[in-house]
Amino acid sequence: MKVLVTGGSGIVGHYVIDELIRNNHEVVNADKVRWGALSHSGTTATANADVALEMRKSWGELPTFFEVDVTDYGQVVSAMEGCEGVIHLAACPSAQYYTEEFVFFTNTTSMWNICRAAEQLNIKNVLLGSSYNSIGAMGTAARWDKNEVKPPEYFPIDQYQGTRSEDPYSVAKWIGEQVGDAFARRNPDMSIGSMRFNGMWDDDKFKELNKNPISNAWERCQGFWTYLHIKDAATACRMAVTKPKWKGHEKFFLNAKDTMITIDTMEAIKIVYPNVELREEIVGHNAPLKIDLAKEKFGWEPKFSWRDSIFG
Numbered sequence: 001m002k003v004l005v006t007g008g009s010g011i012v013g014h015y016v017i018d019e020l021i022r023n024n025h026e027v028v029n030a031d032k033v034r035w036g037a038l039s040h041s042g043t044t045a046t047a048n049a050d051v052a053l054e055m056r057k058s059w060g061e062l063p064t065f066f067e068v069d070v071t072d073y074g075q076v077v078s079a080m081e082g083c084e085g086v087i088h089l090a091a092c093p094s095a096q097y098y099t100e101e102f103v104f105f106t107n108t109t110s111m112w113n114i115c116r117a118a119e120q121l122n123i124k125n126v127l128l129g130s131s132y133n134s135i136g137a138m139g140t141a142a143r144w145d146k147n148e149v150k151p152p153e154y155f156p157i158d159q160y161q162g163t164r165s166e167d168p169y170s171v172a173k174w175i176g177e178q179v180g181d182a183f184a185r186r187n188p189d190m191s192i193g194s195m196r197f198n199g200m201w202d203d204d205k206f207k208e209l210n211k212n213p214i215s216n217a218w219e220r221c222q223g224f225w226t227y228l229h230i231k232d233a234a235t236a237c238r239m240a241v242t243k244p245k246w247k248g249h250e251k252f253f254l255n256a257k258d259t260m261i262t263i264d265t266m267e268a269i270k271i272v273y274p275n276v277e278l279r280e281e282i283v284g285h286n287a288p289l290k291i292d293l294a295k296e297k298f299g300w301e302p303k304f305s306w307r308d309s310i311f312g
Contacts, residue, residue, distance in 0.1 A: 001025045001026070001084050001085055001241075001242050002025070002026040002027075002028065002082060002083045002084050002085075003020055003025055003026070003027055003028070003083060003084065003085045003086070003087060003241055003242075004027075004028045004030055004079060004080050004083040004085070004086045004087070005017055005020070005027055005028070005029055005030070005087045005089060006030045006031065006068070006070055006086075006087070006088045006089055006090035006110075006114070007030075007031055007088075007089035007090030007091065007129070008027070008029030008030070008031055008063070008065075008089070009029060009031040009033040009034065009035060009036070009038075009040075009065075010031070010033075010038065010040070010041040010042065010043065010089065010090075011038050011041040011043040011044065011047045011049055011052045011200075011230070012041070012043055012047075012089055012197075012200055012230060012233065012234075013029065013031070013089050014038070014052035014053070014055055014056075015047075015052065015055070015230050015231060015233065015234040016087060016089065016233075016234045016237045016238070017029065017055075017059075017063060018055040018058070018059070018234065019231075019234035019235055019237065019238045020238055021058075021059050021063070022058075023238055023242075025238070025242065026063075027063035027064070028063060028064045028065075028066065028079065028083060029062075029063050029064065029065045029066070030065075030066050030068040030070070030075075030076070030079040030080075030090070031065070031067070031068065031090060032067065032068065032069055032070075032090070034065065034067060035056075035062055035065060037049070037053075038052055038053060042091075042092075042093025042094065043093075043200050043230070046199060046200050046201045046202065046205050046230075047200055047201065047202040047204075047205070047230050048202055048204055051202060051203075051204075066078070066079040070088075070090045070106075070109075070110035070113060070114070071105065071106055071109045071110055071113065072113075073113045073116065073117065076110075076113045076114060076117045077117045077120060077121065080114075080117045080118065080121055080123065081121060083121075083123060084123065084125065085123065085124075085125035085126070085127075085241040085242065086114060086118055086123060086125070086126045086127065086241070087127045087129075087237050087241055088110065088111070088114045088126070088127060088128050088129050089129040090110060090129075091106065091107050091110065091129060092106045092107055092169070093169070094139060094142075094167075094169050095167060095168050095169060100167075100168040101168070103168040103169055103172060104168040104171065104172050106172075107168075107169065107172035107173065107176060108172045108175050108176060108179070111128055111172075111175075111176035111179045111180070112179050114126065114128065115128075115179055115180065115182075115183040115192065116183075118183075118190070119183060119186065119187055119190070124189060124190050124191055125190075125191050125241050125242075125244055126190065126191070126192045126193070127192075127193045127194075127195050127237060127240055127241050128176055128177070128179075128180055128192065128193065128194045128195065129195055129197065130173045130176060130177055130194040130195055130196045130197070130251065131169075131170070131173045131196055131197050131198070132196045132197070132198045132223065132224075132226065132253060132255065132289065133165065133167075133169060133170040133173055134163060134165065134170060134173035134174045134176075134177055134194070134196060134251075135152070135157070135161050135162070135163045135164060135165065135174070136150065136163050136164025136165040136166065136170055137170070137222060137223040137224065138220065138222055138223040139165075139167050139169045139170045140164060140165050140166045140167050140170045140222070141222030141223070142167065143166055143167055144222070146218075147218050149221060149222060149272055149273065150164045151273050151275065151276045152164065152224075152273070152276060153276075153277065154276060154277040154278070154279050155269055155273070155276055155277070155278050155279065155280075155282065155288045156279070156280055156282055156287075156288045156289065156290050157224065157253070157288060157289050157290065158253075158290045158293075159250070159251040159252070159253065159290075159293055176194070177194045177249075177251055180192045180193075180194050180249040180251075181249050183249070184248040184249035188247060188248060189247060190247070190248070190249075191244035191246055191247055191248075192248070192249040192250075193240050193241075193244065193246075193249070193250055193251075193252055193297075193298075194249065194250070194251045194252065195233075195236065195237065195240070195252055195254055196251060196252055196253045196254055197228065197233055197254055198223075198226050198227060198228040198253070198254055198255040198289075199226070199227035199228045199255070200228060200230045200233060201227055201228065201229055201230060201306075202229070202230050202231075203311065206229065206304065206306045206308075206311040207311045207312075209260060209306040209311075210306050210307070210311040210312050213261075213262045214260055214261045214262065215261065215262045215263060216261075217261065217263060217267070217268040217271040217272050218271070218272060219261070220260065220261075221268070221272045221273075224259075224287070224288050224289055225259035225260050225261045225265070225268060225287070225288070226255040226256065226259060226260070226287050226288070226289050227255060227256055227259075227260045227306070228254055228255045228256055228302065229256065229302065229303070229304035231303070231304065232254070232256070232302040232303055232304055233254060235300065235303075236252070236254050236294060236298075236300045239298045239299060239300050240252070240294075240297075240298040240300070243298060243299070244297065244298055245296075245297050245298055245299075246297045246298075250293060250297055251293075252291075252293055252294045252297070253289045253290060253291050253293070253294070254291065254294060254300075254302075255287055255289050255291060255302070256287060256302050256304065256305050256306075257286060257287060257291070257301075257302055257305065258284075258285040258286060258287060258305050258307065259285050259286075259287050259288075260306060261285075262285075264284055264285060265282045265283075265284070265285055265286055265287070265288055266281070266282055269282070269288065285307075
């Protein structure tokens, strides 16, 4: 399968491209940044750029590259031509180094352009790089005081939960998902997936957490104590774009099965979110974000936990 990956020059993009190539798929990388160092990537705080760069050695040769501004519709259409699937990862990762208006414009316009170009070119399989921030998580919490929380509607959280988003990145991700809904209504035979990525941690980050486990329920509580290995994210992208078992638009939470804290999830919820409706009992350290839809629709389950012995 020939797959367009936008943002392929970043760290997450490298993991996704590596996963596709290892499974014998052809890749086109569309990015504003040419092949080179990965210092520009928005994931350098959670994943080692050198490890991502090392992946290139196994590719034989670099995939086809087009320098593309994903907010320019004509460039998107041209880069996408001839592809059978799309994984849209290119985005402004936060408002830390950009104006709020630029983050919002870039991340919403690109979502529209990707869906519209796929519609025009009759490409059925489209993945949109969304985030658990679409419902308001750590990105929005950057605007709040240290222990400030704004409760979700209920636990465990599923794809039907509303949003608490306030910051431009999170709001743009939520609106991007509405774009996915719109194009699914226009094209009910398309398989559009909003990939609600979470954390994007690598082996080193897992080892760090394993060495220094978190016992404070207030730490990262705004993100519901969830996380994801970047390799699991890449596997999800490959499985969803190549063998989707759904039509229309679906929103997939992608996170580890467990939480990043040492205390039971129910205990943490009672401490931080004592008044939130509980629709199902959450056992042990199980994550309060439901990932079963990904298993149902494209057979994905996360493989990695920071508790695994390989990270000890």
